[in-house]
Amino acid sequence: MHTVMLQAIDGREVRAFVARPEGDPKGCVVVAQEIFGVNDHIRWVIAEQYARAGYLAVAPAFFDRIEPDVELGYTPEGTARGRTLVDALGLDAPLRDIRAAALQVGQGLPTGVVGYCWGGTVAYLAATRLGLPAVGYYGGRTAPYLHERLQAPAMLHFGERDKLITMETVRRISTTHPDMPCHVYPAGHGFNRFGHPDWHADSADTALARTLAFFRQHLAQ
Secondary structure: OEEEEEEOOOOOEEEEEEEOOOOOOOOEEEEEOEOOEOOHHHHHHHHHHHHOOOOEEEEEOHHHHOOOOOEOOOOHHHHHHHHHHHHHHOOHHHHHHHHHHHHHHHOOOOEEEEEEOHHHHHHHHHHHHOOOOEEEEOOOOOHHHOOOOOOOOEEEEEEOOOOOOOHHHHHHHHHHOOOOOEEEEOOOOOOOOOOOOOOOHHHHHHHHHHHHHHHHHHOOO
């Protein structure tokens, strides 16, 4: 794994963590972070889930626009700090960084986006605003943007025991976009966080298999 600097269309620069697969990549997957920054979990995702599956994987450090080297713990203090940062950052800036990652790291490869937590909503917006195939995991801020038209295929994953996202919200999302796969698992929020108490192996494995199948279909060269 190594880092590169991305320059977005607005001239701002952020770091991006890059993991390369063995052999020629099947495509590029841009990973949108949680509210906790590009931490060990996100680096594990790009290396062990997507680079291992054959994709060039890149995770832009969105918070670099506000404060460099932010990695927050899964604590009440970390959660509060992360929410403050994402509220200050907004959603347009991360999308600019995703676009920069697709152009500067993907360099012509078919590119998709996957995001987790807040990044799950960012990923959904990458499908509506950037036209990139996208997968969102437990994106709790997605509902206000359901009026936006999908310009690329998308798929969402949720946990039925999620204390932050109600099943009523999930049903609303699914009803609004009936052609968008919306999967629900017997797990809580953060079920893809390997090594964390929220980790739910069966749900994470099933969601990853579905996500990789999605990218095989929509990032085919």
